[in-house]
Amino acid sequence: MKRCDVQTLPTGSLHPTQTWITGKMRFIKIILQRNHWSGNDVPHGLFHGAGEMFVFVTIILVFVAYTISIKFVYYRYGQLWPHLRNKISTPLYTVGNSNFCPTHVRSSASTRKSEDEKPRVTASETRALLVTAHPDDECMFFAPTVLKLVESHAALYLLCLSTGNYNNQGLQRKRELLDSCAVLGIPSDHVTIIDDKELPDDPAVQWSTALISSLILKHIRNYSISVVLTFDGRGVSGHANHIAIYKTLRHLASAGRLPQGCQIFSLHSISLLRKYLSVLELPVSWLFPSDFCCLIGREEYKRAKRAMLCHRSQLLWFRRLYILFSRYMFVNTFQAITVETKNVKIY
Helix, strand or coil, X not given: CCCCCCCCCCHXXXXXXXXXXXXXXXXXXXXXXXXXXXXXXXXXXXXXXHHHHHHHHHHHHHHHHHHHHHHHHHHHHHHHHHHHHHHCCCCCCCECCCCCCCCCCCCCCCCCCCHHHCCECCCCCCEEEEEECCCCHHHHCCHHHHHHHHHCCCEEEEEECCCCHHHCCHHHHHHHHHHHHHHHCCCHHHEEECCCCCXXXXXXXXXXHHXXXXXXXXXXXXXXXXXXXXXXXXXXXXXXXXHHHHXXXXXXXXXXCCCCCCEEEEECCCCHHHHCCHHHHHHHXXXXXXXXXXXXXXXXXXXXXXXHHCCHHHCCHHHHHHHHHCHHHCEEEEEEXXXXXXXXXXX
């Protein structure tokens, strides 16, 4: 190949731009000669190194941008939380009745209050009912919601519709549920555990809609509930018992059987990929619309983890991985269920 040398021309005869280019070419030529690069090796070596650097810089920039976006989500959520809390702080009645005890089985740790201790609802108080299917649902799926409501001094009640007796561990799982609620901040007298043969912990059994309706309506009536929280139509994990609760509440809402002002929110079920992105999923949840959202930080996550560890009978290896990677340990997003309003009187 014929060698092409850069010719030196009088500086005065060149345009300033040409002079600058000529100087750069001389500089590059000197660098190449010092490093003993041949003409064929130069493009490959330069572009190979530049490609690696470009990929590295891109990864760093994406990581920094994503970290900033997560911090931004926490910052904006801190500003919006008072508005979200007020959204569900609409009481139904001025006086509630805390003496309700289901005709089935109430947790032995739950105590009855006297008539003089009936809770009085103030204009800014939130009275929420969380309806779950099994012990461990309260922390496995709803821990961010429970912790945010407790932090906001809301009156939170838990209705668990079974003892989780699938493997004949019902008694143990009831104790574990009460321990978990103590960690999350739910008083034991706000916890109701149903033990009924019509509501077994079994995805193959169709739960009684009439029985679930009766239990939920009694709770709403006796505890002056203004907002009900539960699963959506996919049940997060697809469990039939979770879905049965949603179908019952949707039926109550569409039939106008709920008191005026009572709101229902169902927990969003998301794709498997998003479900196990842990805290990295937060910007995605922020972009998707929701009617109610609860988000917790590192300290609250540690508390949610302690609550999960209370369910010792359920701590199989995949549930330990769930604790580490599940997005539901950090954030809950809810969809409102439209409630048909009819003049339902509460006596």
